[in-house]
Amino acid sequence: MYMELEPTDADTLVVSWHTEALEALAAYPYEAAVLLWLALKQAEVLRPASPKISNFGLALIFVPLDFLTVGEVLESVERLTVRGFLERADEDSVWINPIAMRVIDRRNLPARFRVDWKAAKASAPVPGPLQCPSRRHPLYDGPHATSSGG
Secondary structure: EEEEEEOOOOOOEEEOOOOHHHHOOOOOOOHHHHHHHHHHHHOOOOOOOOOOOOOOOHHHHHHHHHHHHHHHHHHHHHHHOOOOOEEEEEEEEEEEOOOOEEEEEEEOHHHHHHHHHHHHHHHHOEEEOOOOOOOOOOOOOOOOOOOOOO
């Protein structure tokens, strides 16, 4: 799965998640957040002059980092290492297994793939405003519902 840092920038970097890694980490948001943070740090994206990140999906993956203690981050690093997503470089540093995740330049993706990806994004439905659920909805028609529907 590819996630652009800045979807509107043609020269953006792309986070390339191996599908199996993403599936394996779906139930472990702390570990997914730490792996993404380490990948961007390793790619030197997290510095003052770095490209901006405006991808909502990446932002959601990052959310747990706001709540983790240093100990929880280190524990996540250990779990990621045991699971094979990280490799120890030395006592104080790790490298990301490039099969699990890489940060690449969008221009390094095959041209045909980029054309197809752009077409798919252009034809994707744009989400509209949220619709208020009907008053005759199972969530409203629970045990305390009145005969008028809620």
